[in-house]
Amino acid sequence: MRFACIDSKLIPEKLLTSPEQTSPISTFEQVPAQPLNPDYPYNKDLQQQLSGKQLLIEDLIFPLSELQAHYENGYLLYRKGIISTKNKPTCTRCGNHDPHYFAAFPCARCKEECTYCRKCLMMGRVSACTPLLSWTGPLIAHETNPPQLSWDGTLSTGQQLASERVVQAIKENKELLCWAVCGAGKTEVLFQGIDAALTAGKRVCLATPRTDVVLELTPRLKKVFPSIPVASLYGGSEDRHLNAPLTIATTHQLLRFYQAFDAVILDEVDAFPYSVDESLQYAVRQSRKPTSSMIYLTATPNEKWQADCRQGKRDYVTIPARFHRHPLPVPVFHWCGNWEKGLKKERLPANVLQWIKKRLLDGKQCLLFVPKIERMNDILPLVRKLHPKIEAVHAEDPNRKEKVQAMRKKDIPILLTTTILERGVTFPNIDVAVLGAEDRIFTESALVQIAGRVGRSAQAPSGEIIFFHYGKTNAMIRARKQITRMNEEARMKGLIDH
Amino acid sequence: MSHCQICMTDMMPQIGWRALFLKEDPFSICRECASKFEEIKGETCRSCDRSLENVAPQFKVDDQCADCIRWETDAEWAGVLDRNYSLLTYNTFAKEVLARYKFRGDYAIAFAFVPFIKQRLQSIPFDALVPIPLSEERLYERGFNQSEALIIASGYKPTNLLTRIHSEKQSKKSRAERIHLPQVFQTEASLSNEKVLLIDDIYTTGSTLRHAAKLLKSAGAQSVCSLTLARG
Ligand SMILES: [Zn+2]
Ligand SMILES: [Zn+2]
């Protein structure tokens, strides 16, 4: 679209009453903000939908004239969707500045060659003539009637310690990394902190890269905070316009937020795609108020973050032990030769075969991680000769959910899998092996997560984790070291009994 | 280094397959994306270009499909559209890519189709490439006309002969409703025996294209064919 600038005020072409010189929003030096008119009877629905957000005109159902009236009275701001410096475009919504992710087209809205961002396209196209709308009027006062938290569980000593640090960081608007081993029970650690924030009238967001996790966390948090509305946001969810004191969202959904939250808690910082997608990291930054707290949760911080922690560059707290006070199972390395070559002759390494046979004989369920789908498909017929009910699963498998379900019901003795099951999914009493642990796909954190699948329940707190490999890698060694260090720390702090 | 217009991965320059696969226009999509498209090949309907290979015998007569027989035996519509050419099967991947192109407005996707279009245009005689127009609201909403963009991206000049009269959603109507709709397009052109080639993204029932063809024939076109990316 095009705007005219009259008396330091932008006016959309469509609302002009006389012909004026117009141009796309990106060409204005600055977009002038208007002083707030306290007497203006602003629209409460618009406030609900727009405050803390950055939206396109077509994301809202309000007529352009009404949006413009809010702008003129200082309740709404137009921001440039694309900012160009020295001919290099940056997308204001997603932060993309990789030239390959921009293209231009002859635009029917501004009648010019218009540059647009291909990175965040799926949330509606942002181009050089697109204004991003945000709310500059009064914020919504969320009613608070403490106490809000309704939870009568108890925290382990490790959890309690971490919980106190989370509360403190939220109160003081600080950043904190909470490094909790797989099975530590990290969600409960957040309850007190969220409660403290809500009681202080703060707006909280619990974000995670994965939709599965949003779906799993929503009912849990609704249950412990029964008196407040909780917005649950993921692609296609219905809470899109719900302005709630507590929001649970995929990091992707945060692209629509702007200076909304006093506290952002980011679960699984190290998980795909957040770990590799700069625009999601940008989205998280944009969603925070200038003064706000940030809590990172992970079981497996990357090397850089681990180093930052050791060097005192990053505030962190660890929960080195599991809730059930048993140590983490430590990976055992077994060399298995050139297993890929063997597979070409339809042979599995003898020690791998032995390991599988033993589990089948004992009736112990297990997961076998394989680096590539193709290799998994080679292995499946071989192991099915041992047991016809063995299954394989990968990311694009349409029957993924059913297979995981069947594994839970113990209908499947052994499940072959790619890294897709490395996190999130837990089975109570299993052994785990990785075949080809030397593959690049098995990073330190992937291996720690995989090892974290073993011994999760208090009834069956131990189990085997084997890395079958054709040459030890640094990632394998670091993963094992990370686990043994955590066990040592837990022992020292008296967090394990066994 | 060039990037695939669909999946954005880096592509190594000078990979032999592209020369083999598409003859020219070396860069636009990667091998993996190209392999997910299904070019229409083998025996097709002589009117609409639908592949006849998996069509049951009762739904075709010789080299014409049942739909086209229906059109061509209807006195009002017989011979209106001389024939349709389609490039790709409307498979899941094509559906996905076209939706991103059209509904999300990812203009750059047009370049993914350029090699297919250019190659085919070499063997179709035409005097004018005419895009199927959008209503004004729809054009504003999408920001560009997806048919016109295909022509421009392929390096040709579109001839805008048609405008839309009204804008109700075609896709919500049944086939019968669409066929019996009064005129959808208007034209001010007067043609003198030109060979017109209509360009659109998908051939679904063929009714939109036939409405356009009928109008252009009465405006003096010698022949009206259509080229669509996909045969739905
Ligand atoms: Zn963007
Ligand atoms: Zn534009």
Ligand SMILES: [Zn+2]
């Ligand atoms: Zn590609």
Ligand SMILES: [Zn+2]
């Ligand atoms: Zn046909």
